[in-house]
Amino acid sequence: MNFIIAASSATHDASTIGGHGTFHYILIMALMMTGIYLILSRSNMIKSIIGLNLFQVAVIMFYVSMGKVEPGTAPILMAEDVPHAEHDGHHDEAHDADSHDAPPAAHSPDPKKDVELGAHTLDHSKKVTVGPTTSKVSKITYSNPLPHVLMLTAIVVGVATTALALSLVVRINEHYGTIEEDELEDKGVLI
Amino acid sequence: MIIHGITIILFLFLYVIAIVIGRSRNLFAAVMLSGIFSLISACLFVIMDAVDVAFTEAAVGAGVSTVLMMIVLNLTSDRESPPVQPKVFPLLVALLTGGVLIYATKDMPAFGDPEALIHQSQTTNHYLWHSFEESHIPNVVTTVLASYRGYDTLGETTVVFTAAVAVMLLLGHVRESETPPKLINDPIALVGAKMLIPYILLFALYVQFHGDFGPGGGFQAGVMFAAAFVLHGMVLSPKHTLKAAPALIIEKLVALGVLLYAAVGIYCLFKGGNFLEYDVLLSHGEKPNPHGQHIGILLVEAGVGLTVFAAMLTLFYKFALRGKA
Numbered sequence: 001m002n003f004i005i006a007a008s009s010a011t012h013d014a015s016t017i018g019g020h021g022t023f024h025y026i027l028i029m030a031l032m033m034t035g036i037y038l039i040l041s042r043s044n045m046i047k048s049i050i051g052l053n054l055f056q057v058a059v060i061m062f063y064v065s066m067g068k069v070e071p072g073t074a075p076i077l078m079a080e081d082v083p084h085a086e087h088d089g090h091h092d093e094a095h096d097a098d099s100h101d102a103p104p105a106a107h108s109p110d111p112k113k114d115v116e117l118g119a120h121t122l123d124h125s126k127k128v129t130v131g132p133t134t135s136k137v138s139k140i141t142y143s144n145p146l147p148h149v150l151m152l153t154a155i156v157v158g159v160a161t162t163a164l165a166l167s168l169v170v171r172i173n174e175h176y177g178t179i180e181e182d183e184l185e186d187k188g189v190l191i
Numbered sequence: 192m193i194i195h196g197i198t199i200i201l202f203l204f205l206y207v208i209a210i211v212i213g214r215s216r217n218l219f220a221a222v223m224l225s226g227i228f229s230l231i232s233a234c235l236f237v238i239m240d241a242v243d244v245a246f247t248e249a250a251v252g253a254g255v256s257t258v259l260m261m262i263v264l265n266l267t268s269d270r271e272s273p274p275v276q277p278k279v280f281p282l283l284v285a286l287l288t289g290g291v292l293i294y295a296t297k298d299m300p301a302f303g304d305p306e307a308l309i310h311q312s313q314t315t316n317h318y319l320w321h322s323f324e325e326s327h328i329p330n331v332v333t334t335v336l337a338s339y340r341g342y343d344t345l346g347e348t349t350v351v352f353t354a355a356v357a358v359m360l361l362l363g364h365v366r367e368s369e370t371p372p373k374l375i376n377d378p379i380a381l382v383g384a385k386m387l388i389p390y391i392l393l394f395a396l397y398v399q400f401h402g403d404f405g406p407g408g409g410f411q412a413g414v415m416f417a418a419a420f421v422l423h424g425m426v427l428s429p430k431h432t433l434k435a436a437p438a439l440i441i442e443k444l445v446a447l448g449v450l451l452y453a454a455v456g457i458y459c460l461f462k463g464g465n466f467l468e469y470d471v472l473l474s475h476g477e478k479p480n481p482h483g484q485h486i487g488i489l490l491v492e493a494g495v496g497l498t499v500f501a502a503m504l505t506l507f508y509k510f511a512l513r514g515k516a
Contacts, residue, residue, distance in 0.1 A: 038282030070303030131305025
């Protein structure tokens, strides 16, 4: 079974999870497959709906994990980043080159410049990686907010559709007296 | 390093729960375990910095959907009949799909890589570094949800509304003759719930109005507000809750929330802006006013909260008031 494979590989690759590896995604994919297996293998409809929920949580987790930035924090701006402090001269050199295209250049998406900036403004004692989601002002790294927004609404829509599925189950039970797909098949309801 | 250990332990919990759900014939246990599954995945979301997602998952997955499933078990049956024959095909499909997906992850950037392609997008950087000057709201997730992606959220709110209407259509006829059974018959639960309900309501209001500055917002607050009423319905009886919050009014609130959301958008049109362009709400034709964004987001979140609260409570009524077949 795939989840057993994942569980056993957890012991081998544990060292890579925090650093740079795709091990985290493999964990999530294995979780997704337990959901698919539950949906397909169970003839009980409630079990199928639970499987669907597990699958949904795994997909949401996959999206959210792509938005994670390693030394990052939640995308709620800290006090240092909140005042109109984006042009106070600390990082002029960083965006001089592309200042012709106006405001967005203040935080250039070019990773090379950001790394340079990180290299000579932060101390070298510990290795700090700086990406486009690191604030130039406070040096705080935020995780990517976009996947969070998309998945937040998906969860609420998910419970609404789950409720719809459950109400269909209730009606099927009232009409045929069973919620087992096998028994419905025996009654000739399913083709 | 500790955090990575915690991550792996939480994932192991999730696998164990998924396996137990698969093997258990007792549906009541399976439903409770799926609630715990949601709670643990909410912890994982916090580790991945998605505090708003974690909040929603904890309120929705561990709260409302578990309650709804338990009520459905009450209406149907809480035993799963043994399988006719072992099924090999689903296992093959799952292994094959899983293999393909895991193979595909090899092409992905490393987990947490600050320079991954997804973080290079101009859009993301605009959201992070310019949302505060444009709306004066520190929680980037709220700004993106209610302002930059306002259309999207209006659509999602409409989906919740549509699902509530569909459930009303499917389970519309409450059979009055049969009295629904009391869900919990326990004085300790009654006293405990009575103490909890006011604080749940207060906390839901806090989540609703503090969503601009911390994790929270209309979706989470709506679910929590409904959870207080659901708790009331479970420890007393749904009939008692009907007296406090009549179904006729609640059903109208489902539509009112969506209408409030859309009305804010249309009001922006009348003020000379685009649909859902909150900047024009407070300005008088000169430069856009960020405080208009604040007002707009507050109103729109109120609309979302209203629809989600009323939809969740309507779902509870429809399931809980339905007599056993």
